Amino acid sequence: MWKKLGIALAVLLALIAGAAYFLFSNLDSLIKAAIEKYGSAATQTAVSVDRVHLSLTSGAGSISGISISNPAGYSSSQALTLGDAAVQVDTSSIAGNGPIVIDTVTIAQPHVTYEVKGLGDGSNLQTIQRNVQAYAGSSGQQQPAQQQQSGGANRKEIIKDLYVTGGQISVAAEALNGRSLTVPLPDIHLTNIGQASGGATAAEVANQVLGAITNEATKVASTALTQQLQAAAQGALQGAIKNGGSITNGVGSQLKGLLGN
Template sequence: MWKKIGIGLIILLAIIAGAVWYLVSNLDSLIKAAIEKYGSAATQTSVTVGGVKLSLGSGAGTISGLSIGNPPGFTSPQALGVGAIMVQLDTSSLPGNGPIVVRTINIAQPQMNYEVIGGVSLTGVSTSSNLLIIQNNVKNYAGRVAAAPPQGGTPARKEIINDLYVTGGEVNLIATTVLHGKKVTVPLPPIHLTNIGRASGGATPAQIASQIINAVTSQAAKTGAAALTQQVKAAAGGALPGNVGGTLKGLLGP
């Protein structure tokens, strides 16, 4: 009897060990799949990741080849591309059920395409851009997730990000009408966000994504719109004609 129980426990432990090994050995691919699934749902565009490398021992990780596609109707292949994102977890926060603490996230040299639908002329300007559409999509997604009734099973753990840095970025301005095919690239000012989710004791992945994407796209939209304003002014001899100035302000984002 006891021998049979002992054999049964050994088999059970072997199954559990196998499951844990599978999760650990496939953790990188699981994270990659989660980023692509939930990123695409939030932005309503195609989000892809080249690869993920995460060490549970050191807490250091790298997300490479992140790309956020453009909404329908835009000509550039993507809205944002990042070669590598460096992540450092606080490994002491991993056990238990409390929020997972991310010490730092470094997004280096992102390439943002700021594209205005229909371009801009001296008599008028479109009031929409790819980055503003993505901002609104992420905001609406976060609202839907927050309002959704809790599902069965174990709830996803919340997260806190101590510091997030965006450095060395560039914004490529795409407005065919006023630029006549000329490429205009302007530097993206550095971005530093602190204590994301800390005030509420942790934030959901959807809320985290909303804050990060909103901050990056908002700054890129403002930078792109400011560069676009200068281009329109130069084409108009130094002054914005008609109501173009007021309409351009709408492209700055919230």
């Protein structure tokens, strides 16, 4: 009997060890799959990740090549390419059911495409932001039930410092009539995400980060676009005067070409 019990215990330990080995050896791919699955659900666009690496001993990690596609109806293929993200996790927060504490997240050299279909229309970033807001709201309502069913697998997060640095914005608009316009994205620093509420869901974190990027990109890109259009209108006016034609007709016809009409 004791021999059989010992064999059974050895088999059980082997299974546990095998499961632990599978989990830790495949942790990076599991995180990658989760980002792509839930990121696509939140944004309602395709989200892809090139590579993920996380060390559970040091807490240091990196996520490379996060791409968020544009929603349907926009001409550019990608809305955001987040480049490389460096992460430092507080390893003491990994065990247990409390929020996972992330000391720093640094997103370096993201590329943002700010696209508007026409003057007065919303942008691609605002469309994605609305999708993420809706998803964050619905996931927040479902979170307690999900945690109960999954044994706390959907853990919340606290991010002490999140930096977005060295970004660029490409502006795409019908009003540019095919011309390119690139402006720098201002650096962003968010602090204590989820701290006041005892942790934020992944969707809530995404909503805050994407919201900050969208706000900064919208301000900078819309200002640059307005300046470009004003300069073009001034050039059209001067050209009409120089050519001695009708100012109204000259400016009107050139602005029609500028606006893609």
